[in-house]
Amino acid sequence: MSVTKKDLQYVANLARLQLDDSETESLLNDMNKILGYIETLNELDTSDVEPLEHVLELTAETFRKDEALPSLDHDEALKNAPDADSDYFRVPRVIE
Numbered sequence: 489m490s491v492t493k494k495d496l497q498y499v500a501n502l503a504r505l506q507l508d509d510s511e512t513e514s515l516l517n518d519m520n521k522i523l524g525y526i527e528t529l530n531e532l533d534t535s536d537v538e539p540l541e542h543v544l545e546l547t548a549e550t551f552r553k554d555e556a557l558p559s560l561d562h563d564e565a566l567k568n569a570p571d572a573d574s575d576y577f578r579v580p581r582v583i584e
Contacts, residue, residue: 491519
């Protein structure tokens, strides 16, 4: 299986990407290399390999302790705001 220029343009359109000719050729080459590698992996016998949920064994010690810490002071938080009113962060209007 290989990716054609038409396939790449279709996927780029779905992703809202505008590619010039050099980018198209580069991505086409990269995608075909990736698919070639996957074909190589498909040749391996994995019938005796159990599926994994995660490549590392996760234990309770893997995660940090869930400890309550003091929250940031209101005035201290507003100091970091690019624009603030007396009590609130000001943000640009998103919905008109």
